[in-house]
Amino acid sequence: MGKVINLVKEELISDVRRDYILRLLENDKRIDGRRLDEGRDVEIEVGVIRKAEGSAKVKLGDTQVLVGVKLEIGEPFPDSPNRGVLTTSTELLPVASPVFEPGPPNEDAIELARVIDRGIRSSEAVDLESLCIIEGEKVWVLFIDIHVLDDDGNIMDASSIASIAALYDTKVPKTLVENGKVEILDEYEPLTVRKTPISVTIAKVGNKLVLDPNHEEELVMDSRITVTLSEENEVCSIQKGGSGTISERDVLESLEIARNRFKEVKEAISEVISRRGD
């Protein structure tokens, strides 16, 4: 076939290690001592990049993701002349894992960015209309760039948390429009963020559902489900991953697990945001 798209390098895990992880899970135990429905600690830092209009660094256990938000003036899409433009991209940096290679984003990077993008877009977390400068001509284009620095598993959730935190951190320059010309002022106002979409990823390993899988658990998982909630009772995106299958019951149970985790993470984000306000 002309072009092989499926060129993602695979990492191996020894059979001994795999058996060990699986045996622990049979007794509802995990290699890092967590409960099955226990997520890793979340550390959030905002405003870490001064040159970006918004930024956040998130540590999810040993997984680290940095997100920068940049703004540029551009043209709106013809079908939404009064709305700003939102674009999300991911780079799986070679520093983050022995299997990440330099080059254009592969399918994993693209999927990750698109799942995050869908969460933000479908929950209408960002007020895109507030990013309109001159209707039909000039709007702010908002770039969310996700930089994965260290992949110790579940870069999806780390990226999601970092993205929304960076959006809360984002300041939009004020503009002055005169005779169709746009002047960017040296004053800023915070970006209007209306909701807090947070993705929660659950791995299915054998017949167990495991919240926030670490890297080794990802190597033994059969499939994965990512549920993005924007409120406790509002699902705004779902993505099944991995080459295994899941049952209807798995999905419903995942939803339950996701809701609890959502509350936890949302609190952590609110805390960081309110502290910044002081």
Added chain:
Amino acid sequence: MEVGILKRADGSAYVEIGDNKVIAAVYGPRELHPRHLQRPDRAVVNCRYNMAPFSVEERKRSGPDRRSIEISKVTRLALEPAIFTEYFPRTSIDIFIEILQADAGTRTTGITAASLALADAGIPMRDLVSACAVGKVAGRIVLDLTKVEDNFGEADMPIAIMPRDNRITLLQMDGTMTEEEFKEALKLGMEGCRKIYKEQRRALKEKYGQGD
């Protein structure tokens, strides 16, 4: 739905659902090059989802964009659980999906067609994979959105299952739903998949004669 519509491909199928027109072809199991990509214990499944430039209202630039790369990936993951890849070590099974005309729900139509093409290629499978989308329009949960409904709807959720044991192989959603709506949608979607399953079996029987 029609099976075996292409002469050169090892397996093929044409599926029309509403205004969606989709061709799927399967080549393989065949030798995989370069050889370092071969797996000693199983076949590698490749999948390419591609939209014809004329398949949509506004001409689409040909070649893969970010959307089709993601869809290719989730389609591959939706089909792989059904294939006994371990029967064909060191080979590849290449699945090509061509969207000729699109009216929302192309990825699910593509999966439905590709699974028929795999069966037509004689590749041993645990089950057919049947796919269908469900969504929310004006606050109501409905099956298989059209483009217009999708544009004005609040949520869209493609699902693929192996209907014999109802295992889910693809599940995506975007838009907003409450938990209750989601549960209803999942039920309805899986029911839709089972309807597609009947049609798939009918199409296969039409070509290969009777017998369960």
